[in-house]
Amino acid sequence: MIRMEQIAFHYPKREALFENLSLHIEKGQWVSIVGPNGAGKSTLAKLINGLLSPAAGQIQVDGLPVTREHVDEVRKKVGYLFQNPDNQFIATTVRDDIAFGLENRAIPREEMLDRIQEVAVELQIADWLDRHPASLSGGQKQRVAIAGLLVLQPDIMIWDEATSMLDERSKQAMMEQLKELHQNRNMTILSVTHDAEEILASERAIVIKNGQVAADMTPLELFEQEELAYECKLMPPFALALSMAMKKKGCRIAPVQDERELVNAIWPS
Amino acid sequence: MAIVTCRQLGYRYRDEDSSRAFALHGVNLELEQGLFYAVLGSTGSGKSTLLQHFNGIYQPSEGEIQVLDVTFQAGQKKKGLKELRSRVGLVFQFPEQQLFEETVEKDLMFGPIQFGKSKEAAREAASKALAEVGLSRELLERSPFELSGGQIRKVAIATVLASEPELIVLDEPTATLDPVSRHELIELLQELRRKEGRTVVMVTHRLDEVFCAADRFVLMKEGTITFTGTRQELLESPERLAEAGIVEPQMMTLALEASRRTGLPVAEMPCELDDWAEWLMNHSGLASGQSGQPAHASDPDDDNRTALGQPAAHEPIAEEEQAGELRPAGTGEEG
Numbered sequence: 001m002i003r004m005e006q007i008a009f010h011y012p013k014r015e016a017l018f019e020n021l022s023l024h025i026e027k028g029q030w031v032s033i034v035g036p037n038g039a040g041k042s043t044l045a046k047l048i049n050g051l052l053s054p055a056a057g058q059i060q061v062d063g064l065p066v067t068r069e070h071v072d073e074v075r076k077k078v079g080y081l082f083q084n085p086d087n088q089f090i091a092t093t094v095r096d097d098i099a100f101g102l103e104n105r106a107i108p109r110e111e112m113l114d115r116i117q118e119v120a121v122e123l124q125i126a127d128w129l130d131r132h133p134a135s136l137s138g139g140q141k142q143r144v145a146i147a148g149l150l151v152l153q154p155d156i157m158i159w160d161e162a163t164s165m166l167d168e169r170s171k172q173a174m175m176e177q178l179k180e181l182h183q184n185r186n187m188t189i190l191s192v193t194h195d196a197e198e199i200l201a202s203e204r205a206i207v208i209k210n211g212q213v214a215a216d217m218t219p220l221e222l223f224e225q226e227e228l229a230y231e232c233k234l235m236p237p238f239a240l241a242l243s244m245a246m247k248k249k250g251c252r253i254a255p256v257q258d259e260r261e262l263v264n265a266i267w268p269s
Numbered sequence: 270m271a272i273v274t275c276r277q278l279g280y281r282y283r284d285e286d287s288s289r290a291f292a293l294h295g296v297n298l299e300l301e302q303g304l305f306y307a308v309l310g311s312t313g314s315g316k317s318t319l320l321q322h323f324n325g326i327y328q329p330s331e332g333e334i335q336v337l338d339v340t341f342q343a344g345q346k347k348k349g350l351k352e353l354r355s356r357v358g359l360v361f362q363f364p365e366q367q368l369f370e371e372t373v374e375k376d377l378m379f380g381p382i383q384f385g386k387s388k389e390a391a392r393e394a395a396s397k398a399l400a401e402v403g404l405s406r407e408l409l410e411r412s413p414f415e416l417s418g419g420q421i422r423k424v425a426i427a428t429v430l431a432s433e434p435e436l437i438v439l440d441e442p443t444a445t446l447d448p449v450s451r452h453e454l455i456e457l458l459q460e461l462r463r464k465e466g467r468t469v470v471m472v473t474h475r476l477d478e479v480f481c482a483a484d485r486f487v488l489m490k491e492g493t494i495t496f497t498g499t500r501q502e503l504l505e506s507p508e509r510l511a512e513a514g515i516v517e518p519q520m521m522t523l524a525l526e527a528s529r530r531t532g533l534p535v536a537e538m539p540c541e542l543d544d545w546a547e548w549l550m551n552h553s554g555l556a557s558g559q560s561g562q563p564a565h566a567s568d569p570d571d572d573n574r575t576a577l578g579q580p581a582a583h584e585p586i587a588e589e590e591q592a593g594e595l596r597p598a599g600t601g602e603e604g
Contacts, residue, residue, distance in 0.1 A: 037417050037447070083445075137312050164445050167312060167474040168516040194447045233447035238477065238519040238542075245546035251555050259519040263526045266553045 001027040001188050002048060002156070007057035009043060017043055018211045021057070027155070030182050030189040032199040032219060034232045035208035041192045044208060045158045048190070049078040062155060076105075079149030083161040085141030088148070094136075095129040098148045105152070119151045123177070139170025146177060157181060159191040163198065175201060196223070196237045200257055207232060220255055272337060272436055272468050273300040273323060279331030279343070280318055291330070292318045294492045300485075302435075305462045305469045307479040310489030311514035316440070316472045317362065319489070323438050323470070324357040325350045337435070355384035358434030362441045364425030365413075373399070373416075373424055374409040380432040391431075398431035399424070402457060419450040426454070430461070437461065439471045443478060455482050476510065477518035481540040481575070488513040501578040504535045520545075524577055527552070536578025544575075 002025040010016040017040040025031055033041045046052040047059060050071035059066040061074050082088055091097040095116060102112045120126040123143055133141060142162060149157065159178070163171045175198055181187045191198060199205060205222040207215035215228060223229050223236040224244065236244065239259040246253050256262045278296040293315045300306055310316050321327045322334050325347060333342040339353050361367055370376040377395035378388070386394065396406060402423040408416065413424055426442065437458070443451040459482050461467045473479055476486075486503050488496035488510070496502075496509045503509070504524060510517050523545075524535045531552050539548050549555070 037419065161445075169311065169514055172516065196448065230449060233449040235448040235452060239523065241542055242523075242545055242549070245542050246550060246555070249546055249550065251546075251550055253555060259522045259526070262523065263530075266549055266555055267530045 001025055001029075001062055002190075003058075003060040004044075004047070005058045007047065007059065008055045009040070009047065009052065010055060016211060018054075021208075021212055023206065023213055025188065025190065027188055028182075028186045029204060030178075030202040031191070031204045031206055032202040033190060033192045033206050033208060034194070034199065034222070034234060035214070036231050037233060039208045040211070041208055042160050045080070045160050045190060045192050048156075049080050049158060050074050051080070076152060077154055078156045078158060079152065079154035080158045081142070081145055081149060081160065081162040083164055085138050085145055085165065088145045089133040089141070092132055093129065094125065094131055094133055094144050097133055097144065098129075098151055101148060101152045115151050116147075119147045123147045123150070137170070139166050139173060142166065142170070142174060143177070150181075154187075156188040156190065159189070159193065161192055161194070163193065163195055171195070194233060196234060196240075199223075199234070200237070200240070224255065270302050271299045271335075272302040273298070273470075274335045275299075275319075275322075275332070276334075277332030278319075278322065278329050278334050280315075280322065280327055281330045291492050293322075294331070296332070296492075296494055298487065298494055298497065300468065300470065302468050303462065303466045304484040305459060305479075305482060306471070306485045306487060307476070307483035308470060308472045308487045308489065309474060309476055309513060309515050311474065313491075314489040314513070315492040316489055318492075320359065320438050320440050320470065320472060323436065324354050324359050326359070351384065355380075355432050356434055357436045357438060358429035358432060360426050360429050360437070360439040360442055362444065364428075364442065365418075365421045367425050367428060368413040368421065371412055372409065373411055373413050376413055376424065376428050377409075377431045380428055384432055394431045394433070395427075398427040401430055401461070402427045403453065419446055422446055422450070423454070426457075434467070436468045436470070439469070441472050441474070443473060443475065451478055455479060458482070474515065476515050477520065480518045480520055488515065490514070499578075501536050504577060534578070536576060538577045540575045540577055540579075 004021060004023040007018050007021040008016060009018045033044060035041050043052060047054055048061065048066065050066045062077055064070045064073055066074050089097055091100060098116050098119065099112055102115065120129055123146060125143055125147055128136065128140065128144065133144060136144065163174045166174065178189060179201065182189055191202065193199060199219045202219055205217055205219045206213055207222070207228065223240060229236065237258065239256050239262045243253050243256045243262055253265050256265055275296045275298040278293055279291045280293040281291045296319065308316050318327060322329065323336055325341060328341045328346060329343040331343050333340060336353060337356055339347070341347055368376050370379060374395050377398055378391040381391035381394045382388065395409070399406065399409065404420060404423055408420070413421060416424065422442065429437065443454060446454065455478060458469045458471060462469050471479065480500065485497065485499060487494060490513045495513055496506070504521060507517060507521065507525065524538045527538060528535045533552070539545050
């Protein structure tokens with residue numbers, strides 16, 4: 001689905017960020033991209049949808065090379081959700097904003113309206129279609145931004161720290177959204193994130209460090225490698241950290257994902 | 270001694286029509302000197318509006334607020350707030366917006382010079398503040414805009430610390446920071462409170478990050494205060510969190526569940542990770558015969574541990590003997 005082969009990349013007048021980076025992601029996989037600050041996590045994501053171009057190496061998305069001539073095709077397949085919800089609105093109503101991508105692709109009006117309605121119902125934003133995007137909360141804006149991507153029917157979603165500016169409730173709602181996209185649409189998901197719960201919900205954690213894929217493992221394995229996790233500026237959720245601390249003290253307990261699992265492990269009923 | 274007192278404080282944004290609700294309404298609040306307050310509430314609950322009353326950016330539409338020795342009353346516009354603003358440091362939600370000079374040092378010196386310090390004294394204050402937030406002196410000559418997100422945030426906080434305010438007010442300082450930087454920032458705030466007796470008021474929507482660090486919790490909803498109290502009081506009324514739209518921290522859920530299973534009061538349960546691990550091993554069937562750990566009750570360090578029912582640290586005093594490096598999280602408080 002996504003193949004990056006021997007990628008080299010550097011920003012102008014800076015040292016090389018990637019020198020020989022290769023990475024394969026299968027269709028339908030949910031992958032978390034993690035790494036220390038400045039390791040190039042977002043850069044990697046932007047290379048995949050052609051927002052940036054590598055100095056050397058090849059990138060393919062669903063068999064299509066990510067090159068100048070195919071970039072429009074690639075972007076139809078890859079939806080990119082940014083960190084700041086305010087940076088992705090251009091229209092004065094939610095409906096027009098969602099329509100923007102469809103208009104650019106010359107989709108007939110009837111079909112366009114149907115598709116907007118369909119996605120609005122799915123994301124539970126139908127009541128906001130006539131509102132100004134600026135009147136929405138951060139979490140609502142991100143939901144509208146997701147609708148704007150989904151309406152284009154992408155196969156891949158890239159979330160670039162998309163939940164980091166949201167409050168806890170909105171973040172949890174976004175996580176549920178991500179789980180649904182993954183389960184119901186078999187969507188391939190790449191998420192650049194520091195959120196431990198989101199990482200634990202994904203299937204694979206890829207650590208980008210020193211211009212390379214430094215580790216490629218399950219999210220739980222990542223958190224169990226405490227030094228590496230810390231280097232990536234990650235901290236395990238309390239329940240997982242606690243189960244790991246108990247294990248270190250000689251307790252026979254498997255790592256747990258949340259406090260419910262912990263309680264069940266400690267006091268089996 | 271109260272450092273901030275709000276009596277029936279209300280605020281309405283000028284451009285709102287009078288039929289619209291107050292952004293703040295009927296707020297009664299007393300903040301004691303030398304404590305760490307966490308203010309929580311969902312978007313639009315009035316947290317930021319309240320905070321901006323602390324140094325007179327907003328002045329009451331109703332009631333009054335006293336900050337240190339300055340009283341703001343509804344209907345009386347106060348001017349000449351330089352002295353108050355040197356004593357109350359406000360860190361905005363996106364503190365990088367507070368930076369504007371060409372070097373980090375100039376940005377750090379700006380406040381102290383404005384508040385009457387000599388250039389030399391301001392330079393000294395700048396170095397000290399930068400060290401306090403754990404950044405290297407090498408950054409002094411750099412442009413603030415070349416720094417990483419986490420560094421910019423820390424520099425912005427240092428610009429406020431450089432004026433040595435008695436009251437440090439921060440509006441969601443941890444938003445968009447990575448988890449490790451968030452943790453470090455909260456440790457720093459605890460240090461400022463513990464070592465220097467500063468009062469800290471921090472707005473956040475993540476209760477988990479301040480659950481063990483804060484002394485008092487203030488919950489807000491729709492412009493009013495719905496709860497003020499200690500951690501123990503919060504543990505006794507978890508329904509208040511749901512009401513204010515705040516997610517219950519995993520530690521709190523665990524403590525409540527552990528209390529139900531063991532019959533022990535939540536106030537006796539620990540705060541720090543290692544203490545929790547031992548507590549659980551000693552109060553469940555899991556540890557027996559497997560861990561070889563001593564029972565918690567016989568632990569020689571027992572007196573030094575902080576429990577959920579205790580304040581995050583003892584009353585504000587300068588603890589000279591602690592001067593030096595930050596202690597890692599998970600260490601019990603000194604008794």
